[in-house]
Amino acid sequence: MSKDVYELLDRIGNLLRAEVRQLGSSYGLHPVHIEILSYLSRCNQFSDTPAALKEFLGITKGTLSQSITLLETKGMLVKQKDVQDKRVSHLSLTESGRDLIEQLTPPDRYLGPLSKLEQTSPDSVTLLKQMLAEMQIQNETLTFGVCHTCRHHQVVSETKFYCRLTELELDRKFGELICREHENTR
Ligand code: SF4
The missing domain is CATH 1.10.10.10 (Winged helix-like DNA-binding domain superfamily/Winged helix DNA-binding domain)
Known part of the structure; x- marks a missing residue:
């Protein structure tokens, strides 16, 4: 299969x-x-x-x-x-x-x-994302994932989020971008 x-x-x-x-x-x-x-x-x-x-x-x-x-x-x-x-x-x-x-x-x-x-099949997109995340963990490479899925991403309001890694408050729209520092929630 x-x-x-x-x-x-x-x-x-x-x-x-x-x-x-x-x-x-x-x-x-x-x-x-x-x-x-x-x-x-x-x-x-x-x-x-x-x-x-x-x-x-x-x-x-x-x-x-x-x-x-x-x-x-x-x-x-x-x-x-x-x-x-x-x-x-x-x-x-x-x-x-x-x-x-x-x-x-x-x-x-x-x-x-x-x-x-x-x-x-909206679920197929979620499944593909999960598969990619699992493969990246296996491969032990940087994930370059989408910011809002990062373990450092903390929503603070409708327009802002706080990045716990860089300790910066950023616009929520940046949460849709990919990041070199991204870390999956394990
Ligand atoms: S480390 Fe990067 S991906 Fe993670 S919350 Fe901060 S800006 Fe977003």
Whole structure:
């Protein structure tokens, strides 16, 4: 049975990656460039550094550096020094980078089947999230999970939450972003 699940997820992943690869190539982008744009469209302010990107994507420093330069040249992202620590840079999408990633992911061609699964079986999304969390625990990697599922996330009001790790009060809307420091509730 687990072999069936594995093969299904593998085939779905291959189809999605192939489509994104093809769409990206029409903009002169490789899959890694799309992954960088996608990550930056979803991460919070503790996770928008080249070091976090390298950990998330598992790529070499050289590939990352070349990719960032290319995306900067294409006007899709900007790099800015941290105001307190000049050794650290933060990356953010430009409007055209954000527009492009919204257009490419998820690919239009597969919006129908993806939405159908979500609408007809909302539990499937929860189950997939649980499976991902369990696999990350097995793999002992950083989870890069969505903030509101983190054990440090504490809701304080309708508009704010408190991050017990960074000891900062942040807007609830940031709770939908992924974070390098995320820790699953065990
Ligand atoms: S609550 Fe967790 S995921 Fe959210 S900002 Fe803090 S450490 Fe990151």
